[in-house]
Amino acid sequence: MADSALFIGWGAPVRGREQSAAKVFGEAVELWSKLQADGTLESWSAYFLEPHGGEMQGFFLLNGEREKLALARTSEAFDNVILRADTIIEHLGVVGAATGARIESEMGRFLQNAAELG
Numbered sequence: 001m002a003d004s005a006l007f008i009g010w011g012a013p014v015r016g017r018e019q020s021a022a023k024v025f026g027e028a029v030e031l032w033s034k035l036q037a038d039g040t041l042e043s044w045s046a047y048f049l050e051p052h053g054g055e056m057q058g059f060f061l062l063n064g065e066r067e068k069l070a071l072a073r074t075s076e077a078f079d080n081v082i083l084r085a086d087t088i089i090e091h092l093g094v095v096g097a098a099t100g101a102r103i104e105s106e107m108g109r110f111l112q113n114a115a116e117l118g
Contacts, residue, residue: 002064002100003065003098003102004096005061005064006094007096008061008062008095009095010093013089013090021085024084025085032062040064040068042063043062043063045060073096
C-alpha cells in the first residue's frame with residue numbers, strides 16, 4: 001500500500017513553447033502509465049489548477065511505496081522527462097511526500113523531536 005508520493009508541480013510554459021510543453025506532458029503521462037503497469041507506482045493523477053494569480057498551474061501526484069518511488073525518481077527515464085520539462089516550463093518542482101501509514105510514523109517522529117527540543 002502506498003506510503004509515499006511524489007508531487008511534481010509546474011508553472012506556465014515558456015512563451016512560444018506551448019506545443020513542446022504539451023508533447024513533454026504526453027511523455028510524462030506515458031512514463032507514469034508504464035511505471036504503474038510494471039508495479040513501480042501504485043497510482044498517479046494529473047491536476048490542472050484554475051487561474052489563481054500564482055505561479056503553479058498544475059501538478060502530477062505519483063503514489064507508491066517509498067523504496068519504489070526512490071528507484072523511479074533516480075531512473076534515467078524519470079530524469080529525462082523532468083529535464084525535458086525543465087527546458088520548456090517555468091517553476092518545475094519535484095517533492096517527495098509521506099502519506100498513508102507513513103503519516104503516523106512521521107507524526108510520531110515529529111512529536112518525539114518536539115518533546116526533546118521543546
